[in-house]
């Protein structure tokens with residue numbers, strides 16, 4: 001099999017560094033690729049189709065995940081981490097260069113505020129990166145802010161606080177329009193910590209009323225993504241606590257409102273892949289925040305804890321894609337990551353995550369759906385289940401590596417990244433991020 005590196009015009013890591021790293025692994029990679037191709041031929045799958053699909057697949061990076069995060073207790077900064085949105089975008093382009101598949105960044109305001117959005121747009125474009133959904137933040141107070149969000153934002157009991165939260169979302173829309181984003185993700189921390197603290201119906205009613213104003217200003221080709229979360233920071237009740245409330249709100253608002261599923265925002269053991277199926281069946285699956293978790297909203301690297309769940313989610317996505325093809329409808333959820341990197345270099349975590357997400361997608365693509373359907377009709381449980389198991393247990397790494405190589409990326413992204421000395425160089429040239437306070441991101 002040949003090897004066709006795209007000549008990328010812009011690269012943050014010198015392309016010869018990647019080429020040198022790849023040269024060491026190329027023979028083994030091509031042998032693995034041929035072996036995988038031969039195995040897939042036996043089940044009537046052309047590996048070239050898979051690589052093509054992979055190259056067309058993409059997932060957005062979280063700007064807030066580019067810096068080292070922390071827990072409630074502490075944050076341990078990483079020398080060379082970005083200190084502003086331009087540097088965050090620069091690191092995103094490194095991830096994209098090495099791993100491919102991550103050509104967009106999702107910004108979070110006011111964290112990513114800057115003085116010149118046109119300059120940001122142009123800079124981002126030269127690095128081959130585009131903008132995914134813009135995220136608003138009314139779950140924290142910002143310096144100089146008139147009213148506090150301590151007791152809520154879009155659902156706050158006082159109109160003036162709700163108004164302030166609405167205005168922040170409208171400002172996010174304006175920034176997003178300047179940058180060329182096409183979606184606004186709204187996640188609120190509103191809720192209560194004690195029974196009796198709020199009236200459930202009133203808070204949701206106020207939330208909807210506020211969001212209607214934001215929705216009213218949404219351009220026609222945008223969508224409003226509603227992100228639910230079971231708890232935290234509100235520990236007794238959350239206003240948008242689950243996908244049920246999320247879909248009700250999306251339906252009440254209109255066609256441009258859809259639901260965003262963050263994998264870490266559910267109770268343990270919840271069947272998330274089924275939520276995905278339900279939302280897509282009713283045209284309300286708008287996007288994802290990929291991450292992994294063991295206990296709560298841990299924001300760990302995608303695929304690091306429960307790769308089978310990630311695969312099952314993609315199994316539903318591929319089946320929804322196929323249904324859309326059959327019915328001539330559009331199915332275009334926005335895939336994004338939402339991770340916090342407390343003890344790893346964010347670039348390395350995101351490289352691993354891109355591989356895990358794309359891997360789950362390819363495995364979902366090789367599920368023998370016709371056979372599975374026949375077994376389902378026949379109630380042949382073990383064989384239907386095995387259609388999933390066999391796909392999940394396949395080693396598809398060579399297909400992923402080939403997609404990366406063809407996009408100018410690395411066979412082993414982390415090895416190439418380490419060989420480049422990128423972070424050490426940034427530690428010398430970027431100013432240090434000093435605030436040491438705890439905090440999720």
Ligand code: RM4
Nearest residue numbers: 135187227262297338441
């Ligand atoms: C929340 C939620 C949001 C993200 C913030 C930082 O838990 O996942 O998507 O914007 O964290």
Ligand code: MN
Nearest residue numbers: 227262289338
């Ligand atoms: Mn999220």
Ligand code: MN
Nearest residue numbers: 262264297338
């Ligand atoms: Mn979260």
